[in-house]
């Protein structure tokens with residue numbers, strides 16, 4: 001059995017998730033090196049996973065000849081540059097979302113990948129969630145008839161630190177980006193126009209940082225279907241991730257995932273458990289599946305399931321949403337250019 005040697009760049013929250021999955025749950029992969037500009041983070045993860053090669057300079061990892069592929073899990077502002085460097089070094093690339101906050105940088109990075117002929121997959125993990133995947137299959141098979149309305153509720157349990165908010169590009173490109181990807185994926189159709197409303201209702205510091213924490217975005221798809229996404233940075237009951245596709249012949253619905261399915265009834269109320277806390281728990285299976293598919297795509301020389309264009313389009317949607325929010329009007333995606 002051939003094994004893919006992977007180097008993980010960025011040993012933070014998501015880097016650990018991917019490194020652990022590659023080390024323990026993806027049979028045809030091996031983590032052979034870890035790099036982080038914060039050496040203690042790289043060393044801790046490497047020690048935990050018994051990985052020998054540890055670098056504080058990601059360029060050294062890219063020069064490591066035993067490495068076939070890299071997982072770019074560092075901060076958003078580093079992705080595009082690392083993607084270009086990895087492509088030049090001939091490494092296949094799994095890259096976390098977003099590719100970059102700047103469309104010119106995204107295009108340059110994608111061009112470098114195309115020139116090098118390496119495989120690229122973007123980390124839109126929700127596509128690999130078994131329930132969302134099944135909705136996609138139902139919709140594609142005509143199970144809801146002609147899709148008319150998509151509803152996505154996506155609310156975090158708590159806002160990220162203000163330092164993260166300041167460099168995140170704002171809610172539409174940091175958080176809603178996953179919902180924009182879900183919209184395209186579930187409906188199998190491109191979005192032509194977005195109309196976004198937003199406010200600061202959770203934490204005034206988020207407003208001071210130039211961002212918003214609460215948003216409702218309506219979508220108009222190329223086939224005439226409509227969509228609505230609602231986001232909050234703080235749902236007191238946990239990570240709220242629901243999806244519904246309604247059409248001429250029915251409806252497909254995904255409700256929240258809970259750690260157990262017990263319903264307790266007493267003389268006051270009927271109680272059940274809160275949703276799984278956050279993305280690491282809610283999408284645990286999805287993170288494994290996306291890595292499995294990336295590794296298979298490389299080993300079997302197949303096209304990865306989430307392409308560079310799939311990475312670019314939701315960033316365009318995010319910028320259209322910002323423009324719509326600021327100008328109080330529907331904005332067509334064609335109004336956003338590099």
Ligand SMILES: NC(=O)c1ccc[n+]([C@@H]2O[C@H](COP(=O)([O-])OP(=O)(O)OC[C@H]3O[C@@H](n4cnc5c(N)ncnc54)[C@H](O)[C@@H]3O)[C@@H](O)[C@H]2O)c1
Nearest residue numbers: 010011012013014036037038058073074075076078096097
């Ligand atoms: N798909 C998802 O579900 C998901 C979830 C969380 C984060 N993300 C994305 O993953 C990225 C990382 O997020 P996080 O929450 O893990 O952040 P984090 O801050 O926890 O970790 C980032 C790590 O990258 C390191 N780093 C920064 N610059 C580097 C460089 N040039 N080379 C090597 N390492 C570098 C930092 O020292 C840090 O340890 C972000 O782009 C974020 O949008 C995706």
